[in-house]
Amino acid sequence: MRLSATAPKKDLASDDNLVPLINIVFLMLIFFMVAGQITASDAVMVQAPESLTAAQGKEHSATVLVAADGSMYLDNTEVSPDLLVEKLGSLLDEAETVDGVSVLVKADAMLPVEVLQEVLHHIKKAGLLKVALLTRQGDAE
Secondary structure: OOOOOOOOOOOOOOOOOHHHHHHHHHHHHHHHHHHOOOOOOOOOOOOOOEEOOOOOOOOOOEEEEEOOOOOEEEOOEEEOHHHHHHHHHHHHHHOOOHHHOEEEEEEOOOOOHHHHHHHHHHHHHOOOOEEEEOOEEOOOO
């Protein structure tokens, strides 16, 4: 009987090196799921004005962005004032009730009040009754 002093050779094609790779891939997947941006970004960056009241989250039928230079975007598409009235009017026509349509206005904090009033006038001209202005939580002094 012959006894061998050497250990049997391991198969080089084994999957032992695959397990750490799978662990790394899963850790990267979890990292990017947590750290990644989940919501779509707006067409332009808007710094919302401050408010002292708590905001209530609600789904809105449309979103109107108003940049500091006065340019308007309806659902991330740039529109003129007349086109804004037309598109909001068609959105209102498609709705079952007037109360079922609401618009969220995201206006920049540096936007002059006169320009914001014009935008709100255009929304009112389209026939919408529910309008919300997005603000950010400010400090009570």
